[in-house]
Amino acid sequence: MKLTEVDKRLLALHYVFPVPVNRLERLFMIDPNLEKIFDFKATEFASLLNIPIRKASRLQENLNTNTTVPYDTLYEQKNIIPIPFTNSQYPDSLKNLIDPPAVLYACGNPGLLHQRFKIAIIGSRKATAYSNEAMELIVPPLVESDVIIVSGLATGADTLAHKAAIKYGGKTIAVLGHGFFHLYPKENRLLADEIIKNHLLITEYPPYVKPEKWTFPMRNRIISGLSDAVIVTEAADKSGTMSTVEHALDHGKDIFAVPGPITSALSIGPNKLIEEGAKPIWNGFQVVETLIPDH
Incomplete structure:
Protein backbone atom coordinates (compact mmCIF):
# COMPACT_ATOMS: atom_id res chain seq x y z
CA MET A 1 0.00 0.00 0.00
CA ILE A 81 0.26 -2.89 7.10
CA PRO A 82 -0.48 0.55 8.60
CA ILE A 83 -3.59 2.29 7.25
CA PRO A 84 -3.61 5.92 8.45
CA PHE A 85 -6.83 7.92 8.61
CA THR A 86 -5.35 10.19 5.95
CA ASN A 87 -4.92 7.33 3.45
CA SER A 88 -7.40 6.53 0.66
CA GLN A 89 -7.49 2.86 1.78
CA TYR A 90 -8.91 3.74 5.20
CA PRO A 91 -12.42 2.23 5.50
CA ASP A 92 -15.21 4.77 5.06
CA SER A 93 -17.41 3.03 7.64
CA LEU A 94 -15.02 3.94 10.46
CA LYS A 95 -15.02 7.61 9.47
CA ASN A 96 -18.61 7.78 10.74
CA LEU A 97 -17.45 7.14 14.31
CA ILE A 98 -17.17 10.03 16.74
CA ASP A 99 -13.63 8.87 17.48
CA PRO A 100 -12.22 7.00 14.46
CA PRO A 101 -8.86 5.25 14.92
CA ALA A 102 -6.08 7.54 13.72
CA VAL A 103 -4.29 4.49 12.32
CA LEU A 104 -5.41 0.93 11.67
CA TYR A 105 -2.65 -1.67 11.85
CA ALA A 106 -3.40 -4.75 9.76
CA CYS A 107 -1.93 -8.22 9.40
CA GLY A 108 -3.33 -10.34 6.61
CA ASN A 109 -5.61 -9.27 3.76
CA PRO A 110 -6.66 -5.59 4.15
CA GLY A 111 -8.87 -5.95 1.09
CA LEU A 112 -11.46 -7.55 3.38
CA LEU A 113 -12.09 -4.12 4.90
CA HIS A 114 -13.64 -3.01 1.62
CA GLN A 115 -15.83 -6.00 0.85
CA ARG A 116 -19.51 -5.17 0.80
CA PHE A 117 -21.13 -7.10 3.65
CA LYS A 118 -19.67 -7.49 7.14
CA ILE A 119 -21.56 -8.73 10.19
CA ALA A 120 -20.31 -8.81 13.78
CA ILE A 121 -21.04 -11.88 15.86
CA ILE A 122 -20.37 -11.28 19.53
CA GLY A 123 -21.24 -12.70 22.92
CA SER A 124 -19.99 -13.79 26.29
CA ARG A 125 -16.44 -14.88 27.08
CA LYS A 126 -18.17 -17.62 29.09
CA ALA A 127 -20.25 -18.78 26.13
CA THR A 128 -21.82 -22.20 26.52
CA ALA A 129 -22.53 -24.97 24.03
CA TYR A 130 -25.71 -23.04 23.18
CA SER A 131 -23.62 -20.34 21.46
CA ASN A 132 -21.78 -23.00 19.49
CA GLU A 133 -25.09 -24.54 18.37
CA ALA A 134 -26.30 -21.09 17.34
CA MET A 135 -23.16 -20.50 15.25
CA GLU A 136 -23.80 -23.73 13.37
CA LEU A 137 -27.20 -22.43 12.30
CA ILE A 138 -26.31 -18.78 11.74
CA VAL A 139 -22.86 -18.73 10.12
CA PRO A 140 -23.25 -21.08 7.07
CA PRO A 141 -25.95 -18.99 5.32
CA LEU A 142 -23.88 -15.84 5.92
CA VAL A 143 -20.78 -17.45 4.43
CA GLU A 144 -22.81 -18.62 1.42
CA SER A 145 -23.78 -14.98 0.85
CA ASP A 146 -20.13 -13.82 1.05
CA VAL A 147 -20.66 -12.05 4.35
CA ILE A 148 -17.47 -11.44 6.34
CA ILE A 149 -17.69 -12.33 10.03
CA VAL A 150 -16.26 -9.71 12.37
CA SER A 151 -15.44 -10.33 16.04
CA GLY A 152 -12.87 -9.61 18.72
CA LEU A 153 -10.72 -12.77 19.11
CA ALA A 154 -11.69 -13.01 22.80
CA THR A 155 -12.36 -16.36 24.42
CA GLY A 156 -15.90 -17.66 24.21
CA ALA A 157 -18.30 -16.38 21.55
CA ASP A 158 -15.68 -14.42 19.58
CA THR A 159 -13.51 -17.50 19.17
CA LEU A 160 -16.52 -19.58 18.16
CA ALA A 161 -17.52 -16.98 15.54
CA HIS A 162 -14.06 -16.83 13.94
CA LYS A 163 -13.73 -20.62 13.93
CA ALA A 164 -17.20 -21.09 12.42
CA ALA A 165 -16.42 -18.65 9.60
CA ILE A 166 -13.19 -20.53 8.84
CA LYS A 167 -14.85 -23.95 9.16
CA TYR A 168 -17.50 -23.12 6.57
CA GLY A 169 -15.08 -21.55 4.10
CA GLY A 170 -15.86 -17.90 4.84
CA LYS A 171 -13.71 -14.91 5.70
CA THR A 172 -13.28 -13.29 9.09
CA ILE A 173 -11.86 -10.09 10.57
CA ALA A 174 -10.56 -10.10 14.16
CA VAL A 175 -10.25 -6.76 15.97
CA LEU A 176 -7.69 -6.68 18.78
CA GLY A 177 -7.64 -4.47 21.87
CA HIS A 178 -3.83 -4.20 21.91
CA GLY A 179 -0.74 -4.13 19.71
CA PHE A 180 0.46 -7.07 17.63
CA PHE A 181 3.44 -7.83 19.90
CA HIS A 182 1.15 -8.80 22.81
CA LEU A 183 -1.44 -11.26 21.57
CA TYR A 184 -4.30 -11.84 24.03
CA PRO A 185 -5.56 -14.37 24.92
CA LYS A 186 -2.45 -16.48 24.39
CA GLU A 187 -4.49 -19.65 23.82
CA ASN A 188 -5.73 -18.08 20.57
CA ARG A 189 -2.24 -17.87 19.05
CA LEU A 190 -2.90 -20.62 16.47
CA LEU A 191 -6.25 -19.06 15.56
CA ALA A 192 -4.59 -15.64 15.18
CA ASP A 193 -1.91 -17.16 12.93
CA GLU A 194 -4.60 -18.72 10.74
CA ILE A 195 -6.43 -15.38 10.53
CA ILE A 196 -3.23 -13.56 9.56
CA LYS A 197 -2.50 -16.14 6.88
CA ASN A 198 -5.92 -16.25 5.22
CA HIS A 199 -8.08 -13.52 6.73
CA LEU A 200 -7.44 -10.24 8.58
CA LEU A 201 -6.27 -9.15 12.02
CA ILE A 202 -6.53 -5.42 12.86
CA THR A 203 -5.93 -3.08 15.77
CA GLU A 204 -5.78 0.66 16.37
CA TYR A 205 -2.77 0.32 18.65
CA PRO A 206 0.93 0.40 17.70
CA PRO A 207 2.63 -2.99 18.13
CA TYR A 208 4.13 -2.25 21.56
CA VAL A 209 0.80 -1.44 23.30
CA LYS A 210 -0.17 -4.07 25.88
CA PRO A 211 -3.75 -5.15 26.61
CA GLU A 212 -5.39 -3.08 29.33
CA LYS A 213 -8.92 -3.02 30.76
CA TRP A 214 -9.69 0.22 28.94
CA THR A 215 -8.42 -0.91 25.53
CA PHE A 216 -11.11 -3.57 25.03
CA PRO A 217 -14.14 -1.26 25.36
CA MET A 218 -12.39 1.00 22.82
CA ARG A 219 -12.01 -1.97 20.48
CA ASN A 220 -15.76 -2.60 20.58
CA ARG A 221 -16.58 0.56 18.62
CA ILE A 222 -14.38 -0.67 15.75
CA ILE A 223 -16.18 -4.03 15.66
CA SER A 224 -19.57 -2.32 15.36
CA GLY A 225 -18.21 0.45 13.12
CA LEU A 226 -16.92 -1.99 10.51
CA SER A 227 -20.10 -4.07 10.53
CA ASP A 228 -23.45 -3.64 8.79
CA ALA A 229 -25.21 -5.46 11.62
CA VAL A 230 -24.49 -7.09 14.97
CA ILE A 231 -25.58 -10.55 16.13
CA VAL A 232 -25.58 -11.32 19.85
CA THR A 233 -25.54 -14.96 20.92
CA GLU A 234 -25.22 -15.10 24.72
CA ALA A 235 -24.46 -12.15 27.00
CA ALA A 236 -24.96 -11.06 30.59
CA ASP A 237 -27.12 -8.00 31.22
CA LYS A 238 -24.10 -5.71 31.69
CA SER A 239 -21.07 -6.69 29.65
CA GLY A 240 -18.65 -5.67 26.92
CA THR A 241 -21.03 -7.30 24.46
CA MET A 242 -23.76 -4.86 25.38
CA SER A 243 -21.37 -1.90 25.01
CA THR A 244 -20.71 -3.02 21.43
CA VAL A 245 -24.46 -3.10 20.85
CA GLU A 246 -24.76 0.45 22.19
CA HIS A 247 -22.14 1.64 19.70
CA ALA A 248 -24.04 -0.12 16.90
CA LEU A 249 -27.36 1.42 17.93
CA ASP A 250 -25.79 4.88 17.99
CA HIS A 251 -24.96 4.42 14.30
CA GLY A 252 -28.27 2.91 13.24
CA LYS A 253 -27.03 -0.64 12.73
CA ASP A 254 -29.39 -3.61 12.74
CA ILE A 255 -29.23 -5.71 15.91
CA PHE A 256 -30.07 -9.40 15.89
CA ALA A 257 -30.25 -11.51 19.04
CA VAL A 258 -30.47 -15.24 19.67
CA PRO A 259 -33.35 -15.85 22.10
CA GLY A 260 -32.34 -18.06 24.99
CA PRO A 261 -33.79 -19.98 27.92
CA ILE A 262 -35.11 -17.77 30.70
CA THR A 263 -33.19 -19.90 33.19
CA SER A 264 -29.83 -18.84 31.77
CA ALA A 265 -28.04 -15.70 33.03
CA LEU A 266 -26.30 -15.48 29.65
CA SER A 267 -29.63 -15.16 27.87
CA ILE A 268 -30.69 -12.08 29.82
CA GLY A 269 -28.76 -9.78 27.47
CA PRO A 270 -30.17 -11.11 24.17
CA ASN A 271 -33.69 -11.51 25.57
CA LYS A 272 -33.70 -7.91 26.81
CA LEU A 273 -32.46 -6.73 23.41
CA ILE A 274 -35.37 -8.52 21.76
CA GLU A 275 -37.78 -6.87 24.20
CA GLU A 276 -36.27 -3.52 23.22
CA GLY A 277 -36.66 -4.13 19.49
CA ALA A 278 -33.78 -6.31 18.31
CA LYS A 279 -34.73 -8.94 15.75
CA PRO A 280 -34.85 -12.47 17.18
CA ILE A 281 -33.06 -15.00 14.96
CA TRP A 282 -32.57 -18.73 14.91
CA ASN A 283 -30.79 -19.08 11.57
CA GLY A 284 -28.59 -17.05 9.27
CA PHE A 285 -31.13 -16.85 6.45
CA GLN A 286 -33.11 -14.31 8.49
CA VAL A 287 -30.09 -12.01 8.53
CA VAL A 288 -29.41 -12.49 4.82
CA GLU A 289 -33.04 -11.68 3.93
CA THR A 290 -32.91 -8.50 6.00
CA LEU A 291 -29.56 -7.17 4.79
CA ILE A 292 -29.40 -8.63 1.29
CA PRO A 293 -33.06 -8.75 0.19
CA ASP A 294 -32.20 -9.19 -3.50
CA HIS A 295 -29.84 -12.08 -2.86
Missing part, protein backbone atom coordinates in the same frame (compact mmCIF):
# COMPACT_ATOMS: atom_id res chain seq x y z
CA LYS A 2 1.35 3.41 -1.00
CA LEU A 3 1.78 5.89 1.84
CA THR A 4 1.92 9.65 1.36
CA GLU A 5 4.25 11.93 3.30
CA VAL A 6 1.27 13.00 5.42
CA ASP A 7 0.55 9.33 6.16
CA LYS A 8 4.14 8.78 7.26
CA ARG A 9 4.09 11.80 9.56
CA LEU A 10 0.84 10.56 11.12
CA LEU A 11 2.50 7.17 11.72
CA ALA A 12 5.34 8.93 13.56
CA LEU A 13 2.93 10.94 15.69
CA HIS A 14 0.68 7.97 16.41
CA TYR A 15 3.58 5.81 17.51
CA VAL A 16 4.34 8.19 20.39
CA PHE A 17 0.76 9.45 20.91
CA PRO A 18 -1.67 6.62 20.05
CA VAL A 19 -5.05 8.34 20.30
CA PRO A 20 -8.17 8.48 18.06
CA VAL A 21 -8.64 11.15 15.39
CA ASN A 22 -10.96 13.31 17.51
CA ARG A 23 -8.07 13.93 19.93
CA LEU A 24 -6.05 15.35 17.00
CA GLU A 25 -8.72 17.61 15.48
CA ARG A 26 -7.25 20.91 16.71
CA LEU A 27 -3.80 19.86 15.55
CA PHE A 28 -5.15 19.04 12.06
CA MET A 29 -6.93 22.40 11.92
CA ILE A 30 -3.65 24.24 12.53
CA ASP A 31 -1.42 21.83 10.63
CA PRO A 32 -3.52 19.74 8.19
CA ASN A 33 -0.51 18.07 6.57
CA LEU A 34 1.33 17.60 9.89
CA GLU A 35 4.32 19.44 8.46
CA LYS A 36 5.04 21.27 11.73
CA ILE A 37 4.80 18.42 14.24
CA PHE A 38 8.57 18.15 14.57
CA ASP A 39 8.85 21.92 15.20
CA PHE A 40 6.04 22.54 17.70
CA LYS A 41 7.05 23.53 21.21
CA ALA A 42 5.77 21.58 24.20
CA THR A 43 3.45 24.44 25.13
CA GLU A 44 1.89 24.33 21.65
CA PHE A 45 1.34 20.58 21.89
CA ALA A 46 -0.19 21.02 25.35
CA SER A 47 -2.67 23.55 23.99
CA LEU A 48 -3.52 21.80 20.69
CA LEU A 49 -3.84 18.31 22.17
CA ASN A 50 -5.28 19.36 25.53
CA ILE A 51 -2.64 17.47 27.51
CA PRO A 52 -0.53 18.42 30.56
CA ILE A 53 2.73 20.24 29.81
CA ARG A 54 4.77 17.34 31.22
CA LYS A 55 3.14 14.91 28.79
CA ALA A 56 3.56 17.43 25.96
CA SER A 57 7.27 17.71 26.75
CA ARG A 58 7.68 13.93 26.55
CA LEU A 59 5.76 13.88 23.27
CA GLN A 60 7.98 16.60 21.79
CA GLU A 61 11.12 14.81 23.00
CA ASN A 62 9.99 11.45 21.58
CA LEU A 63 9.08 12.98 18.23
CA ASN A 64 12.41 14.78 17.97
CA THR A 65 14.33 11.64 18.95
CA ASN A 66 12.57 9.59 16.27
CA THR A 67 12.41 12.18 13.47
CA THR A 68 14.16 9.95 10.95
CA VAL A 69 12.68 6.58 11.99
CA PRO A 70 11.19 4.88 8.87
CA TYR A 71 8.08 3.50 10.58
CA ASP A 72 6.57 2.28 7.32
CA THR A 73 9.68 0.20 6.55
CA LEU A 74 9.85 -1.21 10.07
CA TYR A 75 6.20 -2.23 9.92
CA GLU A 76 6.72 -3.84 6.53
CA GLN A 77 9.54 -5.95 7.98
CA LYS A 78 7.03 -7.30 10.54
CA ASN A 79 4.33 -7.85 7.90
CA ILE A 80 2.24 -5.09 9.48
Whole structure:
Protein backbone atom coordinates (compact mmCIF):
# COMPACT_ATOMS: atom_id res chain seq x y z
CA MET A 1 0.00 0.00 0.00
CA LYS A 2 1.35 3.41 -1.00
CA LEU A 3 1.78 5.89 1.84
CA THR A 4 1.92 9.65 1.36
CA GLU A 5 4.25 11.93 3.30
CA VAL A 6 1.27 13.00 5.42
CA ASP A 7 0.55 9.33 6.16
CA LYS A 8 4.14 8.78 7.26
CA ARG A 9 4.09 11.80 9.56
CA LEU A 10 0.84 10.56 11.12
CA LEU A 11 2.50 7.17 11.72
CA ALA A 12 5.34 8.93 13.56
CA LEU A 13 2.93 10.94 15.69
CA HIS A 14 0.68 7.97 16.41
CA TYR A 15 3.58 5.81 17.51
CA VAL A 16 4.34 8.19 20.39
CA PHE A 17 0.76 9.45 20.91
CA PRO A 18 -1.67 6.62 20.05
CA VAL A 19 -5.05 8.34 20.30
CA PRO A 20 -8.17 8.48 18.06
CA VAL A 21 -8.64 11.15 15.39
CA ASN A 22 -10.96 13.31 17.51
CA ARG A 23 -8.07 13.93 19.93
CA LEU A 24 -6.05 15.35 17.00
CA GLU A 25 -8.72 17.61 15.48
CA ARG A 26 -7.25 20.91 16.71
CA LEU A 27 -3.80 19.86 15.55
CA PHE A 28 -5.15 19.04 12.06
CA MET A 29 -6.93 22.40 11.92
CA ILE A 30 -3.65 24.24 12.53
CA ASP A 31 -1.42 21.83 10.63
CA PRO A 32 -3.52 19.74 8.19
CA ASN A 33 -0.51 18.07 6.57
CA LEU A 34 1.33 17.60 9.89
CA GLU A 35 4.32 19.44 8.46
CA LYS A 36 5.04 21.27 11.73
CA ILE A 37 4.80 18.42 14.24
CA PHE A 38 8.57 18.15 14.57
CA ASP A 39 8.85 21.92 15.20
CA PHE A 40 6.04 22.54 17.70
CA LYS A 41 7.05 23.53 21.21
CA ALA A 42 5.77 21.58 24.20
CA THR A 43 3.45 24.44 25.13
CA GLU A 44 1.89 24.33 21.65
CA PHE A 45 1.34 20.58 21.89
CA ALA A 46 -0.19 21.02 25.35
CA SER A 47 -2.67 23.55 23.99
CA LEU A 48 -3.52 21.80 20.69
CA LEU A 49 -3.84 18.31 22.17
CA ASN A 50 -5.28 19.36 25.53
CA ILE A 51 -2.64 17.47 27.51
CA PRO A 52 -0.53 18.42 30.56
CA ILE A 53 2.73 20.24 29.81
CA ARG A 54 4.77 17.34 31.22
CA LYS A 55 3.14 14.91 28.79
CA ALA A 56 3.56 17.43 25.96
CA SER A 57 7.27 17.71 26.75
CA ARG A 58 7.68 13.93 26.55
CA LEU A 59 5.76 13.88 23.27
CA GLN A 60 7.98 16.60 21.79
CA GLU A 61 11.12 14.81 23.00
CA ASN A 62 9.99 11.45 21.58
CA LEU A 63 9.08 12.98 18.23
CA ASN A 64 12.41 14.78 17.97
CA THR A 65 14.33 11.64 18.95
CA ASN A 66 12.57 9.59 16.27
CA THR A 67 12.41 12.18 13.47
CA THR A 68 14.16 9.95 10.95
CA VAL A 69 12.68 6.58 11.99
CA PRO A 70 11.19 4.88 8.87
CA TYR A 71 8.08 3.50 10.58
CA ASP A 72 6.57 2.28 7.32
CA THR A 73 9.68 0.20 6.55
CA LEU A 74 9.85 -1.21 10.07
CA TYR A 75 6.20 -2.23 9.92
CA GLU A 76 6.72 -3.84 6.53
CA GLN A 77 9.54 -5.95 7.98
CA LYS A 78 7.03 -7.30 10.54
CA ASN A 79 4.33 -7.85 7.90
CA ILE A 80 2.24 -5.09 9.48
CA ILE A 81 0.26 -2.89 7.10
CA PRO A 82 -0.48 0.55 8.60
CA ILE A 83 -3.59 2.29 7.25
CA PRO A 84 -3.61 5.92 8.45
CA PHE A 85 -6.83 7.92 8.61
CA THR A 86 -5.35 10.19 5.95
CA ASN A 87 -4.92 7.33 3.45
CA SER A 88 -7.40 6.53 0.66
CA GLN A 89 -7.49 2.86 1.78
CA TYR A 90 -8.91 3.74 5.20
CA PRO A 91 -12.42 2.23 5.50
CA ASP A 92 -15.21 4.77 5.06
CA SER A 93 -17.41 3.03 7.64
CA LEU A 94 -15.02 3.94 10.46
CA LYS A 95 -15.02 7.61 9.47
CA ASN A 96 -18.61 7.78 10.74
CA LEU A 97 -17.45 7.14 14.31
CA ILE A 98 -17.17 10.03 16.74
CA ASP A 99 -13.63 8.87 17.48
CA PRO A 100 -12.22 7.00 14.46
CA PRO A 101 -8.86 5.25 14.92
CA ALA A 102 -6.08 7.54 13.72
CA VAL A 103 -4.29 4.49 12.32
CA LEU A 104 -5.41 0.93 11.67
CA TYR A 105 -2.65 -1.67 11.85
CA ALA A 106 -3.40 -4.75 9.76
CA CYS A 107 -1.93 -8.22 9.40
CA GLY A 108 -3.33 -10.34 6.61
CA ASN A 109 -5.61 -9.27 3.76
CA PRO A 110 -6.66 -5.59 4.15
CA GLY A 111 -8.87 -5.95 1.09
CA LEU A 112 -11.46 -7.55 3.38
CA LEU A 113 -12.09 -4.12 4.90
CA HIS A 114 -13.64 -3.01 1.62
CA GLN A 115 -15.83 -6.00 0.85
CA ARG A 116 -19.51 -5.17 0.80
CA PHE A 117 -21.13 -7.10 3.65
CA LYS A 118 -19.67 -7.49 7.14
CA ILE A 119 -21.56 -8.73 10.19
CA ALA A 120 -20.31 -8.81 13.78
CA ILE A 121 -21.04 -11.88 15.86
CA ILE A 122 -20.37 -11.28 19.53
CA GLY A 123 -21.24 -12.70 22.92
CA SER A 124 -19.99 -13.79 26.29
CA ARG A 125 -16.44 -14.88 27.08
CA LYS A 126 -18.17 -17.62 29.09
CA ALA A 127 -20.25 -18.78 26.13
CA THR A 128 -21.82 -22.20 26.52
CA ALA A 129 -22.53 -24.97 24.03
CA TYR A 130 -25.71 -23.04 23.18
CA SER A 131 -23.62 -20.34 21.46
CA ASN A 132 -21.78 -23.00 19.49
CA GLU A 133 -25.09 -24.54 18.37
CA ALA A 134 -26.30 -21.09 17.34
CA MET A 135 -23.16 -20.50 15.25
CA GLU A 136 -23.80 -23.73 13.37
CA LEU A 137 -27.20 -22.43 12.30
CA ILE A 138 -26.31 -18.78 11.74
CA VAL A 139 -22.86 -18.73 10.12
CA PRO A 140 -23.25 -21.08 7.07
CA PRO A 141 -25.95 -18.99 5.32
CA LEU A 142 -23.88 -15.84 5.92
CA VAL A 143 -20.78 -17.45 4.43
CA GLU A 144 -22.81 -18.62 1.42
CA SER A 145 -23.78 -14.98 0.85
CA ASP A 146 -20.13 -13.82 1.05
CA VAL A 147 -20.66 -12.05 4.35
CA ILE A 148 -17.47 -11.44 6.34
CA ILE A 149 -17.69 -12.33 10.03
CA VAL A 150 -16.26 -9.71 12.37
CA SER A 151 -15.44 -10.33 16.04
CA GLY A 152 -12.87 -9.61 18.72
CA LEU A 153 -10.72 -12.77 19.11
CA ALA A 154 -11.69 -13.01 22.80
CA THR A 155 -12.36 -16.36 24.42
CA GLY A 156 -15.90 -17.66 24.21
CA ALA A 157 -18.30 -16.38 21.55
CA ASP A 158 -15.68 -14.42 19.58
CA THR A 159 -13.51 -17.50 19.17
CA LEU A 160 -16.52 -19.58 18.16
CA ALA A 161 -17.52 -16.98 15.54
CA HIS A 162 -14.06 -16.83 13.94
CA LYS A 163 -13.73 -20.62 13.93
CA ALA A 164 -17.20 -21.09 12.42
CA ALA A 165 -16.42 -18.65 9.60
CA ILE A 166 -13.19 -20.53 8.84
CA LYS A 167 -14.85 -23.95 9.16
CA TYR A 168 -17.50 -23.12 6.57
CA GLY A 169 -15.08 -21.55 4.10
CA GLY A 170 -15.86 -17.90 4.84
CA LYS A 171 -13.71 -14.91 5.70
CA THR A 172 -13.28 -13.29 9.09
CA ILE A 173 -11.86 -10.09 10.57
CA ALA A 174 -10.56 -10.10 14.16
CA VAL A 175 -10.25 -6.76 15.97
CA LEU A 176 -7.69 -6.68 18.78
CA GLY A 177 -7.64 -4.47 21.87
CA HIS A 178 -3.83 -4.20 21.91
CA GLY A 179 -0.74 -4.13 19.71
CA PHE A 180 0.46 -7.07 17.63
CA PHE A 181 3.44 -7.83 19.90
CA HIS A 182 1.15 -8.80 22.81
CA LEU A 183 -1.44 -11.26 21.57
CA TYR A 184 -4.30 -11.84 24.03
CA PRO A 185 -5.56 -14.37 24.92
CA LYS A 186 -2.45 -16.48 24.39
CA GLU A 187 -4.49 -19.65 23.82
CA ASN A 188 -5.73 -18.08 20.57
CA ARG A 189 -2.24 -17.87 19.05
CA LEU A 190 -2.90 -20.62 16.47
CA LEU A 191 -6.25 -19.06 15.56
CA ALA A 192 -4.59 -15.64 15.18
CA ASP A 193 -1.91 -17.16 12.93
CA GLU A 194 -4.60 -18.72 10.74
CA ILE A 195 -6.43 -15.38 10.53
CA ILE A 196 -3.23 -13.56 9.56
CA LYS A 197 -2.50 -16.14 6.88
CA ASN A 198 -5.92 -16.25 5.22
CA HIS A 199 -8.08 -13.52 6.73
CA LEU A 200 -7.44 -10.24 8.58
CA LEU A 201 -6.27 -9.15 12.02
CA ILE A 202 -6.53 -5.42 12.86
CA THR A 203 -5.93 -3.08 15.77
CA GLU A 204 -5.78 0.66 16.37
CA TYR A 205 -2.77 0.32 18.65
CA PRO A 206 0.93 0.40 17.70
CA PRO A 207 2.63 -2.99 18.13
CA TYR A 208 4.13 -2.25 21.56
CA VAL A 209 0.80 -1.44 23.30
CA LYS A 210 -0.17 -4.07 25.88
CA PRO A 211 -3.75 -5.15 26.61
CA GLU A 212 -5.39 -3.08 29.33
CA LYS A 213 -8.92 -3.02 30.76
CA TRP A 214 -9.69 0.22 28.94
CA THR A 215 -8.42 -0.91 25.53
CA PHE A 216 -11.11 -3.57 25.03
CA PRO A 217 -14.14 -1.26 25.36
CA MET A 218 -12.39 1.00 22.82
CA ARG A 219 -12.01 -1.97 20.48
CA ASN A 220 -15.76 -2.60 20.58
CA ARG A 221 -16.58 0.56 18.62
CA ILE A 222 -14.38 -0.67 15.75
CA ILE A 223 -16.18 -4.03 15.66
CA SER A 224 -19.57 -2.32 15.36
CA GLY A 225 -18.21 0.45 13.12
CA LEU A 226 -16.92 -1.99 10.51
CA SER A 227 -20.10 -4.07 10.53
CA ASP A 228 -23.45 -3.64 8.79
CA ALA A 229 -25.21 -5.46 11.62
CA VAL A 230 -24.49 -7.09 14.97
CA ILE A 231 -25.58 -10.55 16.13
CA VAL A 232 -25.58 -11.32 19.85
CA THR A 233 -25.54 -14.96 20.92
CA GLU A 234 -25.22 -15.10 24.72
CA ALA A 235 -24.46 -12.15 27.00
CA ALA A 236 -24.96 -11.06 30.59
CA ASP A 237 -27.12 -8.00 31.22
CA LYS A 238 -24.10 -5.71 31.69
CA SER A 239 -21.07 -6.69 29.65
CA GLY A 240 -18.65 -5.67 26.92
CA THR A 241 -21.03 -7.30 24.46
CA MET A 242 -23.76 -4.86 25.38
CA SER A 243 -21.37 -1.90 25.01
CA THR A 244 -20.71 -3.02 21.43
CA VAL A 245 -24.46 -3.10 20.85
CA GLU A 246 -24.76 0.45 22.19
CA HIS A 247 -22.14 1.64 19.70
CA ALA A 248 -24.04 -0.12 16.90
CA LEU A 249 -27.36 1.42 17.93
CA ASP A 250 -25.79 4.88 17.99
CA HIS A 251 -24.96 4.42 14.30
CA GLY A 252 -28.27 2.91 13.24
CA LYS A 253 -27.03 -0.64 12.73
CA ASP A 254 -29.39 -3.61 12.74
CA ILE A 255 -29.23 -5.71 15.91
CA PHE A 256 -30.07 -9.40 15.89
CA ALA A 257 -30.25 -11.51 19.04
CA VAL A 258 -30.47 -15.24 19.67
CA PRO A 259 -33.35 -15.85 22.10
CA GLY A 260 -32.34 -18.06 24.99
CA PRO A 261 -33.79 -19.98 27.92
CA ILE A 262 -35.11 -17.77 30.70
CA THR A 263 -33.19 -19.90 33.19
CA SER A 264 -29.83 -18.84 31.77
CA ALA A 265 -28.04 -15.70 33.03
CA LEU A 266 -26.30 -15.48 29.65
CA SER A 267 -29.63 -15.16 27.87
CA ILE A 268 -30.69 -12.08 29.82
CA GLY A 269 -28.76 -9.78 27.47
CA PRO A 270 -30.17 -11.11 24.17
CA ASN A 271 -33.69 -11.51 25.57
CA LYS A 272 -33.70 -7.91 26.81
CA LEU A 273 -32.46 -6.73 23.41
CA ILE A 274 -35.37 -8.52 21.76
CA GLU A 275 -37.78 -6.87 24.20
CA GLU A 276 -36.27 -3.52 23.22
CA GLY A 277 -36.66 -4.13 19.49
CA ALA A 278 -33.78 -6.31 18.31
CA LYS A 279 -34.73 -8.94 15.75
CA PRO A 280 -34.85 -12.47 17.18
CA ILE A 281 -33.06 -15.00 14.96
CA TRP A 282 -32.57 -18.73 14.91
CA ASN A 283 -30.79 -19.08 11.57
CA GLY A 284 -28.59 -17.05 9.27
CA PHE A 285 -31.13 -16.85 6.45
CA GLN A 286 -33.11 -14.31 8.49
CA VAL A 287 -30.09 -12.01 8.53
CA VAL A 288 -29.41 -12.49 4.82
CA GLU A 289 -33.04 -11.68 3.93
CA THR A 290 -32.91 -8.50 6.00
CA LEU A 291 -29.56 -7.17 4.79
CA ILE A 292 -29.40 -8.63 1.29
CA PRO A 293 -33.06 -8.75 0.19
CA ASP A 294 -32.20 -9.19 -3.50
CA HIS A 295 -29.84 -12.08 -2.86
